[in-house]
Amino acid sequence: DAKTTQPTSMDCAEGRAANLPCNHSTISGNEYVYWYRQIHSQGPQYIIHGLKNNETNEMASLIITEDRKSSTLILPHATLRDTAVYYCIVPYNFNKFYFGSGTKLNVKP
Amino acid sequence: DAGVIQSPRHEVTEMGQEVTLRCKPISGHNSLFWYRQTMMRGLELLIYFNNNVPIDDSGMPEDRFSAKMPNASFSTLKIQPSEPRDSAVYFCASSLGAGSGEKLFFGSGTQLSVL
Numbered sequence: 480d481a482k483t484t485q486p487t488s489m490d491c492a493e494g495r496a497a498n499l500p501c502n503h504s505t506i507s508g509n510e511y512v513y514w515y516r517q518i519h520s521q522g523p524q525y526i527i528h529g530l531k532n533n534e535t536n537e538m539a540s541l542i543i544t545e546d547r548k549s550s551t552l553i554l555p556h557a558t559l560r561d562t563a564v565y566y567c568i569v570p571y572n573f574n575k576f577y578f579g580s581g582t583k584l585n586v587k588p
Numbered sequence: 589d590a591g592v593i594q595s596p597r598h599e600v601t602e603m604g605q606e607v608t609l610r611c612k613p614i615s616g617h618n619s620l621f622w623y624r625q626t627m628m629r630g631l632e633l634l635i636y637f638n639n640n641v642p643i644d645d646s647g648m649p650e651d652r653f654s655a656k657m658p659n660a661s662f663s664t665l666k667i668q669p670s671e672p673r674d675s676a677v678y679f680c681a682s683s684l685g686a687g688s689g690e691k692l693f694f695g696s697g698t699q700l701s702v703l
Binding site: 511513515520521522523524525528530573574575576577578579580 | 633644691694
C-alpha cells in the first residue's frame with residue numbers, strides 16, 4: 480500500500496504553475512520522496528526525487544517541508560501535454576515502489 | 589540507450605492459453621520489476637528481481653503467474669492458463685540498483701486481452 484496521500488484531481492490553467500501536494504507523514508529519515516507521472520496509458524515517467532533539500536530539474540521543482548511530512552511538486556509553466564496522473568511515492572525498503580491513486584492533473588487552455 | 593523494451597505491445601489470446609510477456613531492462617541495471625495495471629486496482633507491483641534473483645514475489649496474484657530472469661538482459665512473465673480477469677497492461681521497469689535514491693525506468697507496457 481502507498482505511504483502517501485494525494486488529492487484525487489486538480490485543474491490548472493495553461494501557462495500557470497501547477498502545484499501538486501503530497502502528504503507522507505510516516506516517512507523516515509533516510510527515505511526518499513519520488514514523483515512520477517503517467518500520460519494516458521504510457522509507462523510511468525520519472526520526474527524528480529528528493530531526500531531533505533528542495534530539488535529542481537528541467538521538468539519540475541520539488542519542495543519538501545522541514546519536517547519532511549509533506550512535499551509539493553511544482554510544474555512552473557504547465558502545458559496541455561502535462562495533463563497526466565501524478566504519483567507521489569515513498570518506496571518500501573528503498574526500492575519497492577507502490578503507486579497509489581495519484582492526482583489527475585487537468586491542464587486547461 | 590533504448591530504454592526498457594517490452595514485447596509484444598499487444599497480445600490477444602483465448603482463455604486457457606499460455607501467455608508469455610518479455611522484458612529487456614536497460615543495460616547495466618541490476619533490478620527489474622513487473623507491474624500490472626487495471627482500472628479497478630491501479631498499478632500493482634507483482635515481483636522484483638535483484639541481480640537476476642527474485643527478491644519479493646508477494647504481489648504475484650496466484651500460481652498461474654510465474655516470472656523468470658535467466659540473465660541480466662532478459663525477463664519473462666508467464667501466465668498459464670490465462671483467464672479473462674488477467675486482462676490488463678503489464679509493465680516492466682528496471683533500476684540501477686536496490687539502494688536508496690535509485691530511479692525506476694518503465695517500458696511501454698504490454699496490453700493483454702484474454703477473451
